[in-house]
Amino acid sequence: MISFLSALVLLPSILYSISKSRYYSILLMALFYYTLSINEASIEAAYGTRVLYAGMLFLFACNVLFCVFLYLLGGWLLPRSGSYRKLVFDEQAWKRLFFLVTGIFVIIALIKARNGLDFLMLNWSEQRSEGLTLLDGVSNLLGLVAFSLAPVFYKSRIRFVFLVLCCLGVFMVTGSRAMLFCLGGYFYYELFLSDRISFSRRLYVLVGGAVAALSMHVLSRAARGIGLSAMLSMDFSSLLDAIGSSVDGGGLFGGEDNIMKYYFYIVHKYLEGWSAGPMPTLHRALLILLPRELADISLKPMDVTYQVWTAALNDGLFNDNPWLKEMIDSSHQGIPGSLHFLIWGDALLNAGWFGALLYPLLFAFLLTVFESVLQRAPPAMTAILLGLGLPALLMIARGNIVIGLGYIIYPLPLIYLICRLMEWTAKAAPHWQKTDNNKNEI
Numbered sequence: 500m501i502s503f504l505s506a507l508v509l510l511p512s513i514l515y516s517i518s519k520s521r522y523y524s525i526l527l528m529a530l531f532y533y534t535l536s537i538n539e540a541s542i543e544a545a546y547g548t549r550v551l552y553a554g555m556l557f558l559f560a561c562n563v564l565f566c567v568f569l570y571l572l573g574g575w576l577l578p579r580s581g582s583y584r585k586l587v588f589d590e591q592a593w594k595r596l597f598f599l600v601t602g603i604f605v606i607i608a609l610i611k612a613r614n615g616l617d618f619l620m621l622n623w624s625e626q627r628s629e630g631l632t633l634l635d636g637v638s639n640l641l642g643l644v645a646f647s648l649a650p651v652f653y654k655s656r657i658r659f660v661f662l663v664l665c666c667l668g669v670f671m672v673t674g675s676r677a678m679l680f681c682l683g684g685y686f687y688y689e690l691f692l693s694d695r696i697s698f699s700r701r702l703y704v705l706v707g708g709a710v711a712a713l714s715m716h717v718l719s720r721a722a723r724g725i726g727l728s729a730m731l732s733m734d735f736s737s738l739l740d741a742i743g744s745s746v747d748g749g750g751l752f753g754g755e756d757n758i759m760k761y762y763f764y765i766v767h768k769y770l771e772g773w774s775a776g777p778m779p780t781l782h783r784a785l786l787i788l789l790p791r792e793l794a795d796i797s798l799k800p801m802d803v804t805y806q807v808w809t810a811a812l813n814d815g816l817f818n819d820n821p822w823l824k825e826m827i828d829s830s831h832q833g834i835p836g837s838l839h840f841l842i843w844g845d846a847l848l849n850a851g852w853f854g855a856l857l858y859p860l861l862f863a864f865l866l867t868v869f870e871s872v873l874q875r876a877p878p879a880m881t882a883i884l885l886g887l888g889l890p891a892l893l894m895i896a897r898g899n900i901v902i903g904l905g906y907i908i909y910p911l912p913l914i915y916l917i918c919r920l921m922e923w924t925a926k927a928a929p930h931w932q933k934t935d936n937n938k939n940e941i
Contacts, residue, residue, distance in 0.1 A: 501555040502537035505562055509534065512566035517701065520583035520692040521573065522873060522888055523866040527566075529896035533841055534558065537759045546767045554766035560855040561843040568863035576867050578874065583694045586651075586878045595924050596648065596879060597658055599917065603645040604665040610638040611672055639678075640910050642669050644917065646681035647886020648879075653686075677890040677906060679715060683708070684889035685882060716755075758897055761840035764811060769847050773810065778849045779803045783901045787908055803848055804837035804899060811838055839898040862895070869907070880918050883910070 509531045516524035543551045588596065613634070646669075649662040663682075670679055690696065691704045776782075779800040786799045812830055817823055826836060842862065846854030869888065873881055887906050894903030 501552075501559070502534055502539055505537075505555060505559045506531050506534035508559065508562050509566060512569060515570070517692065518581075519573070519577075520581045520694060521577075521870055522582065522688060522692065522885070523569070523870060523892060524692070525687060525889065526866070526892040526896045527569075529893055530562065530565075530842075533755075533758050533762075533896070534562070536756055542760070542763045546763055550763055550767045550770060553770060554763045557766070557847060557852070557855055558762075558841075558843055561846060561859055564856060565859035565863055568860050569866065572863050572867040573870070576871050581694055582870055582874060583688075583692055584874065584881075585693075586881060588651075588878055592879075592921065593651075595921060597652060599920065600645050600648045600652075600662060601665075603641050604662075604669065607638045607641050607645070607669055610634050639673060639675060640913055642673060642675060642678045643681055643887060643906065644883055644910055644913055645669075646678040647684060647883045650682055650685040650886070651882050676716070677894075680890040680893065681886035683712070684886035687889060688885045755897070758839055758841055761807075761811070761838055762844040762898075764816060765807065765840045765844040765847055768807075768810065769851070775803045775806045775848050776800050779806070780845050780849050780900050784904055787901060787905060802837065802901060803845065804839060805835040807840065807848075808836045808838040812836075837899065841898045842896055842900065845898045845900055866892075877918050877921075879921050880914055883914050883917070 509527055513524060513527045513531060516527060537555075539551060539555075542554070645662075646666055649659070649666055652658040652662060666678070666682060670676075687708065691701055691708070696704070780803050782798075782800055783802060789799060809830060811817065812826055817826055820826065829836065842858065843854070846858035848854075850857045869884075873884060873888075876884065884907070887910060891903045891906040894900070894906065
């Protein structure tokens with residue numbers, strides 16, 4: 500009952516943000532889902548009444564204050580008529596953007612093939628075990644940008660199919676599900692938040708999008724585990740085995756239904772006096788552009804999701820997990836996993852009970868600023884940010900805050916370069932191209 504009330508307070512803010520075409524409504528809907536997924540009986544049985552009620556009161560306060568701050572800041576910084584704007588490129592800019600995205604995919608392919616074609620035979624986990632270099636990091640950033648721009652061409656069937664095939668090939672090599680979610684950012688904005696969409700159609704899009712997201716979540720976890728060569732050989736038995744293994748290890752929802760279980764674990768640890776350090780997430784966020792190898796550990800602490808995962812492993816939280824042996828081996832090798840426990844769990848770890856005020860205010864401000872940037876940025880930048888925003892907001896909602904912020908911050912130099920390149924090529928175009936009045940509305 501308490502969890503239902505905590506979710507119910509989000510509903511007016513969700514409906515209002517959708518009516519105003521606010522992109523951050525996806526984060527509110529994620530919080531609504533996570534709050535409804537609480538199993539109060541199992542939490543009380545595991546941690547007792549004190550932990551259950553302390554966690555629920557903290558969750559309720561965070562949800563209420565977050566909605567209030569979003570409303571107040573939105574009324575101050577955002578247009579009252581709504582945030583949706585139709586992105587329009589002229590014909591030549593649209594063509595230049597297509598060649599730019601194609602060129603990005605070529606660069607990614609060249610980076611991956613720099614040591615030969617052996618990478619085609621490796622799956623995601625095997626490539627990660629070999630270590631990621633700076634060039635691999637650059638290719639991942641390029642991939643995030645290219646995946647974000649690909650949906651811009653959905654009205655051009657041939658171009659769109661070509662770019663989607665490129666996206667699938669890159670995903671099978673990199674295994675980055677964040678890139679896949681970048682494909683959905685523009686469609687969420689155009690097909691769900693558009694002021695031309697009726698309420699009933701939005702409902703259909705929401706249900707269809709939820710089913711598609713769940714299917715992609717399960718299939719992508721499995722597909723990246725078998726590698727590109729297995730997919731090209733049409734080895735569907737390997738894919739089915741990988742899907743079964745993925746479901747056994749993380750459930751049908753890939754572990755998303757455990758987010759609130761881990762949130763109450765955080766409440767339990769906090770009430771016991773356990774600490775991850777003085778505001779570790781906020782420290783890491785402020786130093787996000789500083790490589791950890793160049794920073795003293797006290798200056799840039801270990802990611803709190805790693806610390807909590809190690810504590811949970813030692814506390815026996817994963818004893819029923821079929822991958823327990825692999826987790827223990829990974830811990831002994833100094834390679835911790837990560838545990839996600841909702842944005843408000845991170846608030847409690849970083850700022851204690853004061854986090855119920857600090858985090859809602861801080862993230863309401865950041866989301867409002869992001870929404871304002873979407874209003875004012877050039878069309879190409881807006882399209883990229885729409886793609887990057889989807890995995891970023893979902894990561895922040897589930898508690899992986901530094902990674903979520905990184906999806907926006909790390910690609911900013913690349914985004915700036917792309918926008919400058921678009922401006923430069925427009926100025927260098929022949930006069931007859933500059934005055935072409937044909938438009939591609941996207």
